[in-house]
Amino acid sequence: MTLPGTRHSLIVRLNKQHQPSWFEFAAVYEPFLMSLVRRCGVPEKDSQDVVQHIMIAVTKSLDSWSDDGRPESFRRWLNIVSRNVAIKFMQAERKLHAASGGTDMVAVLNRVPLDDNAFAEEQQKQYQHELIVWAAHQVKSEFMESSWQAFHDTMIQQRSVEEVAKELNVTAGSIYMSRSRILARIRKKLEVLQPLE
């Protein structure tokens, strides 16, 4: 959205049939990166630049894509590449923080597991976590406050539906409805970016 240059080079590079997939992906991935970059501690004024760099890194790797003949090949590949690039960014940010030697350096080091595989797994989990939190935030602003409240209180705070219904002065049925709608929306947001298992 903010990268007409990237878009143009992509359009040249991308097979026409993959353009819609790319645009759909980029429209979701870019705002996600924006939030990820901020949450990793990049100052507001630099975040736009950092996001551009990550986007460019993803588009550069578009060259290496080849069809594996299975359904959704392009999309699966895109989601994995974007995840790897994002994880690389998170690693770099972590190192930067560690090198600067803040008070929480020990905490950062403690968090890094010894085993490489375990490390990769932890990072993928972290990425997944970031995705869900981001998607939930996006969805939150789409819904009425009371609907989100119902979802939050019953799902995250684990309170009973009856109790929350009474408090919010709504019926239990409407809470079930809101909850399912919100979850379905979060899943839909995730679908575009989540690498398929």
Place this chain on the structure above:
Amino acid sequence: MSVLKHNCDPDLLKQSLSEQLSEQAEERLIAHLDECKSCRQQLETLAGAPKDWSTIEEALKEERYADTLQWSDISGSENPIPTDFAVDFLLPSEQADSIGRLDDIEIHSVIGHGGNGIVLKGYQAELKRLVAVKVMAPALAASAAARQRFAREAQATAAVVHPNVMPILTVHSDGSLPYLVMPFVDCESLQQRIDGSGSLSVLDVLRIAHQVASGLAAAHAQGLVHRDVKPANILLEKRINRVMLTDFGLARAADDASLTRTGLIAGTPSYMSPEQARGDVVDARSDLFSLGSVMYAMATGRPPFRAETVYGILRRVTDETPRPAHQVNAEIPLWLSALIARFQHANPDHRISDSETAAELLQECLAHEQQPAAFELPITVRQMQAEAGRKKLLQKMVPYFTMPYLLIAVLLVTVSVLVLKPDINAEPANEAATASANWESDAQGGTLPTGTPESIETASDAASERSESTEVPGPKISASESDPVSDPSEIAEASEAAEVPNTNGNIQLGITQPGITQLGITQPGNTQPSNTQFDWGDDVSDDLDSLDFELQILDMQLNDINGPSQL
């Protein structure tokens, strides 16, 4: 009882998830969910597999404990504490009771705030008057285009001089934050009134609507379209019965800055006209639709179009007709309900032609309501009432005059079968049958055309709805009993799954030449050079479309002033 009346229908659940149901259907379904555990479970499964529910739940729980601080500012959609910026903005004051100074105005307190900015209460010592100052939000002030528009629209509004339009005393658009100065009026917004006391009396509905229409007429006469007529923008002066329309077109100032924000949907488009919700060009008649929606909210205590999400509301605004006001609040007379519906006609050509006519009409209605003996209802309103009355009557009549026909038809069939079988009295029986058949068709021909074509449609719709709802329970139950294997939802899912390759066909380039790709002889990207030609046109126009839509939403969202706003 309601469990029986409302069947467990997986299609209905699916539609409800994507907000495709009408308001009534949704209400029925929610009532059903209250009681039906299996439908609740089915709905949750449709929304996501148990694994999805648990992963999302865990991630959000973890987030709650980890860093709640960032929870609120990550999406960028929430404003920081809105009064903060005002402190930096004001100059120190020498007055003890002042929180700061803004040019020649001593600021005393914060009246309210919203997405657009903040409203302050101040005092102009030289002119010895209390004023309300609306300061543009810093996020908006950063955009030069937004500032320009703010100034332009404010100047246009300042030119509208009318007792029912909040005057603008001065506009300062060149400082660090642009601001407007208005007289300070002790008031509450119509939104606050409705929130506090629910629906208003018929007299109040007419009184307020009449004054809003008069204010609109003054603006429309200058070619100014408000675009955001809603209860929050209608101020009710305390003690006296004056109504003032405010925030004229200021929403337009918001959308330029919004270009930088993306994916942001909030606020309520409940009072938008359908053409506005679609993003079409709007004219003064769009304001009249919104005024109708405001009247509806006053009459019933709730906005005419409600849904859980902005998307849901927009869909209702464009696709649905609200339930008539007299059906929501029995105290609303049919003529008022019909008048509101006329304001809210989906087709602008069928609404009341202009705001001046509307104001006159409302004034006559007001006179009638105050002194029914001295003033008759205006003839146009009586016509609307008569039309609505016919519809209502016809709808009521449907069960009465369809049932006998069904009975007669059944009787006719049985009689003719019984009578014809012996073949002895064939001729007279046939005559009798044709005679009664003629009578039936005459009766039909005689009754139906009395209504308007529209009302006939409604009647037959209602009839088919009724017959549907009576037929549903039988077959459903027997189907599930006799054939437990063929679960309709499974079938639907299976057919959906079968369709997936088609919808994503464009991605599966390799499939058209499976042999080649599998052998790895060619790279699919290179096999068809013609495909590498690109097409700017569609993508660009798609982007513009979605941008337009976003602007549309932001337009009203950023204008959403909460609290006791002056603007």
